Amino acid sequence: MKLVQISVFLENKKGRLFEVCSLLGKEKINIRALSVAESEEFGILRMVVDNPAKAVAVLKKKGFVANLTDIVAVEVEDNPGGLASVLAVFSKNDINVEYMYGFVEKFSQKAILVFRFDDADKAIRVLTRNKISIIGKKDIGNL
Amino acid sequence: MIWNEKMECMEADQMNQIQSARLKETVSYIYKSCPLYKKKLDAQGVAPGDIRGIEDISRLPFTSKDDLRDSYPFGLFSQPPKEIAEIHVSSGTTGNPTVVGYTKDDIRLWSEVMARAFACAGAMPKDMIQIAYGYGLFTGGLGAHYGALEMGLTIIPASSGQTKRQLKIMHDFKPRILACTPSYCLYMAEEAREMGLDPKKSSWEIGVFGAEPWSEPMRKEIEATWNILATDIYGLSEIIGPGVAQECTFKKGLHIFWDVFYPEVINQRTLKHAKDGETGELVITTLTKRGIPLLRYRTRDIVSISYERCRCGRSTPRISKIQGRTDDMIIVRGINVFPSQIEHVLLGIEGTKPHYQLVVDRKAGKLDELEVLVEVEQKIFSDEIKQLRMLEEKIAREIESVLGIFVKVKLVEPKTIERSEGKAKRVVDKRAG
Incomplete structure (x- = not known):
C-alpha cells in the first residue's frame, strides 16, 4: 500500500524550515517522518504527516510550493543489518530507489523506512512477495 | 472601428503634406516660445525657415531625457506654467524627475489619440472599461481616462492596486475592457485563483496593456490565462503618455498616430536613419503639441518600423513591440x-x-x-x-x-x-x- 509524502520547495534561508513546521503545528498536523534534501541554493523538505491533503492546502495558502508524491513505508527490525536485508531484496529484483529516509519508532523495536521508487507498484509486489511489512494509512496515524 | 478614419487611413503623400505643414509650424512656434530650444536650434545652425517640409526633419537637433532633467522643472515648456492645464511627473531612478505639461488643447489631443487607441484595440462606444493603470502623476490612468471619456465608454476608474477589489468589480460589473500593465494583469491571475475565481471566465474580452515592455510569449500566456485579446499600447509621458501607438486586433505591430507623433528609427551609433525593418532607437517629434512640444525626442526604446498598409485598413506605420530599452539594457x-x-x-x-x-x-x-x-x-x-x-x-x-x-x-x-x-x-x- 502506498502512502503520500509532502514535498516542499525551500530556499536555503534562515527560518524557512521553522516556518513550515510551526505552520503545520498550528493546524494540528502531526509530522511522522521528515527529511531535507539540499543542493547549494535550495532544499526539498519531505515529510510524512497524518493529514497530507490538509497540510498541502495550508502550505499552498501561505505561498509555498508543495506537492504530493507516492511513497512506500516499510517496517524492519531495528538491529544491525535491518536495512541491508530490505535493500538486498530490491537489488535482486532490479528495483530502483530514487531516495529514502528512515526513522525509529518509539515504542516498538521497529525502524520505519520511507522509500521513493520510480515504480512503486512493482516495489510493493516484490515487498509483499518477500513478506516485508508495509505500513498503511491507518498505521501512520497510530505510530 | 476606426476612430479617425481621415487621419488613420490617409494616403502617404497626402499625409506628408500635413506633416510638413505641421512640422514647419511647430519649429517656428518652439523657436519663438522656448528660449532653451531657440539656443539648441541656433547651436545647430538651423533657423525655422530652413525647414521646408518633413524631409528636413533630420536637420533638427535631437532632444534627450537629459535635456528634460537638466531644465527641470519647466525649462523645455513652450508655455508659461499659468497656461498649462495639467502637469504630470514621471519618477526618475537617478536625478530629477521628468516633468511634462499639457495645455487644454494638448489634453484634447491626448483624448483623441487614446480614443483612437481603444477603437484600434477593438473597443466600441458604450463598452465598459476598467482602468487599472495608476491615477495621479503617472500618465497611465488619466490618459486612459480621457480617451475612454472621449470615446463614450463607461469608465471604472479603479486605478492600480487593491487587487481583490479589482477582481470583485470585474466579477460583479462585467467590464469588457481592461487597461493595465501586463505584469499586473498576470499578478491579478494569481490573486484570482487564490480567491477561487477562474481567470478564464472573466468578463474582460480585450486588454490594453502597456507602460512596460512585454514579449510575444507573455502575450500568449496572458491570453491563455484570461481568455482575452491582449493588445499592446505604447506611449511615454514626454510625448503625451499612453496613446502614441496601439496594436489593432491583427496584432501585427503598433499603429503610430503619425499625423501628430512623427516617428523615425535611428541607428544608435551613427544616429542615421535605420533601414526599413531594421531595429534602432525610436525618435519622435510631436507635430501639434503646445505645452511641451519636443523635436526628435530620443525615446530610448528599441523598435523596427514598417510602412506597409495593415489589413485593418489603417495606413499608419507600425512599430514593432518594444525590443528593449537602451537604458534597460x-x-x-x-x-x-x-x-x-x-x-x-x-x-x-x-x-x-x-x-x-x-x-x-x-x-x-x-x-x-x-x-x-x-x-x-x-x-x-x-x-x-x-x-x-x-x-x-x-x-x-x-x-x-x-x-x-x-x-x-x-x-x-x-x-x-x-x-x-x-x-x-x-x-x-x-x-x-
Whole structure:
C-alpha cells in the first residue's frame, strides 16, 4: 500500500524550515517522518504527516510550493543489518530507489523506512512477495 | 472601428503634406516660445525657415531625457506654467524627475489619440472599461481616462492596486475592457485563483496593456490565462503618455498616430536613419503639441518600423513591440543583455512563468557575473533534487545559447521576487559603487 509524502520547495534561508513546521503545528498536523534534501541554493523538505491533503492546502495558502508524491513505508527490525536485508531484496529484483529516509519508532523495536521508487507498484509486489511489512494509512496515524 | 478614419487611413503623400505643414509650424512656434530650444536650434545652425517640409526633419537637433532633467522643472515648456492645464511627473531612478505639461488643447489631443487607441484595440462606444493603470502623476490612468471619456465608454476608474477589489468589480460589473500593465494583469491571475475565481471566465474580452515592455510569449500566456485579446499600447509621458501607438486586433505591430507623433528609427551609433525593418532607437517629434512640444525626442526604446498598409485598413506605420530599452539594457562582459531576451527563454521552457530577475555583480578583480533568479511554480516543482537541478541547467544552457555568456540560474520560492503592482523590477545591478 502506498502512502503520500509532502514535498516542499525551500530556499536555503534562515527560518524557512521553522516556518513550515510551526505552520503545520498550528493546524494540528502531526509530522511522522521528515527529511531535507539540499543542493547549494535550495532544499526539498519531505515529510510524512497524518493529514497530507490538509497540510498541502495550508502550505499552498501561505505561498509555498508543495506537492504530493507516492511513497512506500516499510517496517524492519531495528538491529544491525535491518536495512541491508530490505535493500538486498530490491537489488535482486532490479528495483530502483530514487531516495529514502528512515526513522525509529518509539515504542516498538521497529525502524520505519520511507522509500521513493520510480515504480512503486512493482516495489510493493516484490515487498509483499518477500513478506516485508508495509505500513498503511491507518498505521501512520497510530505510530 | 476606426476612430479617425481621415487621419488613420490617409494616403502617404497626402499625409506628408500635413506633416510638413505641421512640422514647419511647430519649429517656428518652439523657436519663438522656448528660449532653451531657440539656443539648441541656433547651436545647430538651423533657423525655422530652413525647414521646408518633413524631409528636413533630420536637420533638427535631437532632444534627450537629459535635456528634460537638466531644465527641470519647466525649462523645455513652450508655455508659461499659468497656461498649462495639467502637469504630470514621471519618477526618475537617478536625478530629477521628468516633468511634462499639457495645455487644454494638448489634453484634447491626448483624448483623441487614446480614443483612437481603444477603437484600434477593438473597443466600441458604450463598452465598459476598467482602468487599472495608476491615477495621479503617472500618465497611465488619466490618459486612459480621457480617451475612454472621449470615446463614450463607461469608465471604472479603479486605478492600480487593491487587487481583490479589482477582481470583485470585474466579477460583479462585467467590464469588457481592461487597461493595465501586463505584469499586473498576470499578478491579478494569481490573486484570482487564490480567491477561487477562474481567470478564464472573466468578463474582460480585450486588454490594453502597456507602460512596460512585454514579449510575444507573455502575450500568449496572458491570453491563455484570461481568455482575452491582449493588445499592446505604447506611449511615454514626454510625448503625451499612453496613446502614441496601439496594436489593432491583427496584432501585427503598433499603429503610430503619425499625423501628430512623427516617428523615425535611428541607428544608435551613427544616429542615421535605420533601414526599413531594421531595429534602432525610436525618435519622435510631436507635430501639434503646445505645452511641451519636443523635436526628435530620443525615446530610448528599441523598435523596427514598417510602412506597409495593415489589413485593418489603417495606413499608419507600425512599430514593432518594444525590443528593449537602451537604458534597460545591461552590458555584461561587453555583451548587450535585454531582460526581454531572458523572458523569451523562460517562457519557451514549459511551465515557467516570467517571474524573474537579473542580478549583475562584479566581485573585486573578477569578471561580471549574471545571475537569473526564477520563481519555482507549482507545475515545475519536483520532489527530486535532480529534476530541479536539470531545470536550472536547462534554463542556463538556453540563456547561454541566446546571449553567448554563462549565467547562473537560481530557483527561488514563489512571490519572493519584488513585483510592484505597477512595473516589474527585472534588473538589479550591484556593480555600481
